[in-house]
Amino acid sequence: MALTGVEIFKLLPKTNCKKCGFPTCLAFAMKLAQRQASLDACPDVSEEAKQKLGEASAPPVRPVTLGIGEKAVKMGEETVLFRHDKKFVNPCVFALAIRDTLGDDEIKNRVDTVLHSEIDRVGQKLKVDALALIHESNDPVRFGSVAGMVAGMAPEVPVIFCTSDPQAAEAAGKIYSDKKPVIYGANSGNLEAMAAVAKTNKTILGVAAKGLEELAALTEKTKSLGIEDMVIDSGARTAKEILEHNTLIRRAAIKKNYKPLGYPIITFAYRDDSLAEALIAGIGVAKYSSIVVLNSIEQWKNLVLFTLRQNIYTDPQVPMQVEQKVYKIGEPTAESPLLITTNFSLTYFIVSGEVENSRVPTYLAVMDCEGLSVLTAWAAGKFTASKIAQFIKESGADSLVSHRELIIPGYVAILSGALEDKLDGWKVTVGPREANGIPAFMKTRMS
Amino acid sequence: MTFTPSKETYTGKVYPVSVGTAPHEVVFGGENILPFHTFEGSSPNRPLIAHEIQDVPPYDWPEYLQKPFQDVSNDPVSWAKFCQETLGAGAIALRLIGTHPDRENRSPEDAAKTVKEVLSSITIPCIILGSNHTEKDSAVLIAAAEAAKDRNCILGKAQEANYKTIAAAAMANNHKLIAMSELDINLSKQLNILLTQMGFDKERIITDPMSSALGYGLEYTYSVMERIRLAALTQNDATMQQPILADVGLYVWKVKETQASENDVPQWGSLEERGIAWEAMTATAFLLSGAGFLIMRHPKAIEAVGKIIDELI
Ligand code: SF4
Numbered sequence: 001m002a003l004t005g006v007e008i009f010k011l012l013p014k015t016n017c018k019k020c021g022f023p024t025c026l027a028f029a030m031k032l033a034q035r036q037a038s039l040d041a042c043p044d045v046s047e048e049a050k051q052k053l054g055e056a057s058a059p060p061v062r063p064v065t066l067g068i069g070e071k072a073v074k075m076g077e078e079t080v081l082f083r084h085d086k087k088f089v090n091p092c093v094f095a096l097a098i099r100d101t102l103g104d105d106e107i108k109n110r111v112d113t114v115l116h117s118e119i120d121r122v123g124q125k126l127k128v129d130a131l132a133l134i135h136e137s138n139d140p141v142r143f144g145s146v147a148g149m150v151a152g153m154a155p156e157v158p159v160i161f162c163t164s165d166p167q168a169a170e171a172a173g174k175i176y177s178d179k180k181p182v183i184y185g186a187n188s189g190n191l192e193a194m195a196a197v198a199k200t201n202k203t204i205l206g207v208a209a210k211g212l213e214e215l216a217a218l219t220e221k222t223k224s225l226g227i228e229d230m231v232i233d234s235g236a237r238t239a240k241e242i243l244e245h246n247t248l249i250r251r252a253a254i255k256k257n258y259k260p261l262g263y264p265i266i267t268f269a270y271r272d273d274s275l276a277e278a279l280i281a282g283i284g285v286a287k288y289s290s291i292v293v294l295n296s297i298e299q300w301k302n303l304v305l306f307t308l309r310q311n312i313y314t315d316p317q318v319p320m321q322v323e324q325k326v327y328k329i330g331e332p333t334a335e336s337p338l339l340i341t342t343n344f345s346l347t348y349f350i351v352s353g354e355v356e357n358s359r360v361p362t363y364l365a366v367m368d369c370e371g372l373s374v375l376t377a378w379a380a381g382k383f384t385a386s387k388i389a390q391f392i393k394e395s396g397a398d399s400l401v402s403h404r405e406l407i408i409p410g411y412v413a414i415l416s417g418a419l420e421d422k423l424d425g426w427k428v429t430v431g432p433r434e435a436n437g438i439p440a441f442m443k444t445r446m447s
Numbered sequence: 448m449t450f451t452p453s454k455e456t457y458t459g460k461v462y463p464v465s466v467g468t469a470p471h472e473v474v475f476g477g478e479n480i481l482p483f484h485t486f487e488g489s490s491p492n493r494p495l496i497a498h499e500i501q502d503v504p505p506y507d508w509p510e511y512l513q514k515p516f517q518d519v520s521n522d523p524v525s526w527a528k529f530c531q532e533t534l535g536a537g538a539i540a541l542r543l544i545g546t547h548p549d550r551e552n553r554s555p556e557d558a559a560k561t562v563k564e565v566l567s568s569i570t571i572p573c574i575i576l577g578s579n580h581t582e583k584d585s586a587v588l589i590a591a592a593e594a595a596k597d598r599n600c601i602l603g604k605a606q607e608a609n610y611k612t613i614a615a616a617a618m619a620n621n622h623k624l625i626a627m628s629e630l631d632i633n634l635s636k637q638l639n640i641l642l643t644q645m646g647f648d649k650e651r652i653i654t655d656p657m658s659s660a661l662g663y664g665l666e667y668t669y670s671v672m673e674r675i676r677l678a679a680l681t682q683n684d685a686t687m688q689q690p691i692l693a694d695v696g697l698y699v700w701k702v703k704e705t706q707a708s709e710n711d712v713p714q715w716g717s718l719e720e721r722g723i724a725w726e727a728m729t730a731t732a733f734l735l736s737g738a739g740f741l742i743m744r745h746p747k748a749i750e751a752v753g754k755i756i757d758e759l760i
Contacts, residue, residue, distance in 0.1 A: 299716025
């Protein structure tokens with residue numbers, strides 16, 4: 001269990017010397033309890049206290065960083081079970097499986113797909129983050145040479161080596177010894193040998209078990225061998241098992257601060273059917289996996305998975321608003337229609353979607369109304385004739401179009417007269433009330 | 448430190464809701480656990496997926512979504528039969544989109560006629576949806592409810608602006624009712640309370656917290672659903688124990704990702720696979736967050752989600 005501020009306080013020197021940057025030991029203890037300070041800040045804390053507090057103050061899911069440099073990805077550090085409570089912290093890593101039984105050309109192709117998997121979505125650059133090399137050849141030398149090939153082609157991409165053969169693990173591990181890969185494949189049969197490989201090459205160790213109980217026992221043992229950075233696999237492969245095991249793991253870590261399962265989870269989503277694999281991966285994204293390994297990464301599938309990951313890992317605290325500006329839909333010209341609406345994100349999503357649907361290139365002016373929908377914003381006095389007029393001028397919307405016609409939502413038809421008074425020389429047209437009327441509205445205008 | 452899984456015991460339970468008539472009646476809901484958490488409780492009924500059909504040809508759907516229905520979609524009766532017989536649908540959701548004043552503006556009488564014809568051609572349960580025009584829906588759904596009398600359909604959607612007339616029509620003709628509000632747990636709750644205050648049986652309501660598409664607000668719907676389920680189960684909040692609807696197809700098939708061709712956006716890959724996956728992933732996310740009843744469009748997306756449900760239960 002996590003310690004309370006008072007429990008932590010009892011373990012501190014109680015001298016109030018302020019070296020930690022806080023006025024009193026108690027104040028420091030309170031910050032520690034909230035995980036907003038690190039124990040290292042107190043130089044005088046006893047070894048015994050360090051040990052007790054270190055255990056208790058570590059984050060419930062251990063932070064583990066896969067890879068090094070710019071392409072390194074952070075995992076773990078999660079603090080909640082439900083995304084509405086607090087933002088999920090480190091987005092799940094997607095890895096493409098590459099079997100060492102494939103021909104060299106095919107391997108190169110697959111590495112290449114990963115290198116070119118980046119897609120830009122609403123300003124974020126998203127990509128397949130890692131490679132998972134799967135040892136199927138039974139030949140440690142082959143595994144090592146594939147590792148060498150991958151290191152040559154994609155030296156910066158983080159790698160997960162999947163093998164339960166310590167010799168193969170060593171062959172690959174030594175090539176990546178300064179790159180923080182995962183060596184996945186410690187199990188109850190090979191733990192000591194695999195732990196030794198992970199230790200010599202300073203890698204993360206992937207621990208695989210059949211069931212949660214065995215998994216907890218294995219991570220404890222691994223820790224006693226001096227390895228702290230782990231990713232864990234309970235053996236869950238079906239959708240039902242993934243949901244159940246991942247939920248119980250996250251619950252144990254967050255609610256009970258149960259350390260033996262407080263590690264990032266690796267999930268193998270393999271399915272012959274690519275859509276089925278995408279959906280299984282989706283369950284991993286929503287339900288607490290930190291790494292999802294995939295058989296294939298078609299572009300459509302990447303877009304679907306990246307978007308889901310982005311949605312699930314969005315900060316729920318951020319208000320439901322989009323940025324105030326004039327959005328281009330399609331490739332509008334000076335003759336294109338100009339529409340206005342409010343900046344409630346859903347209003348924006350729905351209106352822009354329907355404008356998109358109409359296939360008419362359009363300027364959509366989105367006005368800051370503190371995230372209220374059209375009717376509510378109007379009722380609250382935030383979407384009024386004078387404010388709209390001011391926004392049209394200040395946003396530069398009037399210089400984007402050569403015509404002088406503004407289309408307003410049907411719900412605020414009542415504003416059209418006042419708005420024409422305020423916007424000199426402009427014609428105000430009343431659009432449909434509901435967004436789903438936009439395509440028909442645009443069509444009749446065009447004809 | 449041996450491991451003992453921490454199992455939750457939930458105090459509340461989701462109502463089971465039945466739709467259709469014997470021997471083809473289907474029940475969904477009824478679980479006393481978070482979605483698919485069968486390791487700590489029971490979930491006696493499978494989530495229901497209804498195939499969406501419309502009263503007018505779906506000319507606004509992307510071509511590759513129209514295609515599976517090209518021989519039947521100009522007639523709702525053939526379309527309904529096709530879903531039941533060829534696609535093996537578990538239920539039909541008939542959306543009377545043609546009644547919308549900005550569309551064909553069909554009359555309530557025409558809509559009622561369509562409902563009657565469709566119902567007499569199928570045995571599986573039927574969900575009857577308006578065009579989401581609050582005023583027009585009042586008139587259309589009253590006529591539709593009468594035309595479907597005693598078939599135990601689900602009528603929708605009742606919203607704050609029109610719930611009284613629609614709920615009365617559902618009550619008078621023995622239907623279940625979809626209560627929709629806009630992405631706010633308190634609004635959902637309030638609408639359920641208003642409905643029960645007018646004498647509508649709370650166990651005949653299905654809550655629609657408003658869907659959204661992957662990439663377009665999915666996270667809001669997802670979290671509202673999770674919060675509704677937590678309120679129902681952990682706080683035993685009787686006003687939040689209705690099964691949840693995710694009206695997936697309606698939102699998915701108008702976003703850019705299901706429309707833009709591979710020529711226009713080469714980095715997005717195959718349009719058809721992308722669109723199908725978009726609908727299937729949106730549906731899967733909502734199953735995980737609490738939906739027990741889905742309305743979907745593409746047969747391949749429905750099939751894929753059906754398989755995921757098989758794997759989850
Ligand atoms: S540095 Fe340590 S001893 Fe000094 S005030 Fe802070 S907690 Fe107390």
